[in-house]
Amino acid sequence: MTIAxxxxxxxxxxxxxxxxxxxxxxxxxxxxCAETGDTWARVDITDDADLTARFTDQVPVTFVDGAQHDFWxxxxxxxxxxxxx
Numbered sequence: 001m002t003i004a005x006x007x008x009x010x011x012x013x014x015x016x017x018x019x020x021x022x023x024x025x026x027x028x029x030x031x032x033c034a035e036t037g038d039t040w041a042r043v044d045i046t047d048d049a050d051l052t053a054r055f056t057d058q059v060p061v062t063f064v065d066g067a068q069h070d071f072w073x074x075x076x077x078x079x080x081x082x083x084x085x
Contacts, residue, residue: 006043008041009040010064011038012041012042012062012063013026013029013042013043013061014051016044016052017046021059024073024074026042028074029062032076032083036083036084060073064082069082
């Protein structure tokens, strides 16, 4: 549906600039959220030292409803399933 603030989004993608996997994940999340009507947000980990330390080797990291869902790649069927439950 739309990009929201991370605190208000159902799906959050933690990423960093220049990350090809992040771009692919964000496009897939945007497409699926547009289909389901859910909101999503992108968070740049390079803006926060704690997030950089936590996720630097795992980006993109996807959270659904506040819980970590995937990292490195987004599985479309698994994401749709999580959003339906």
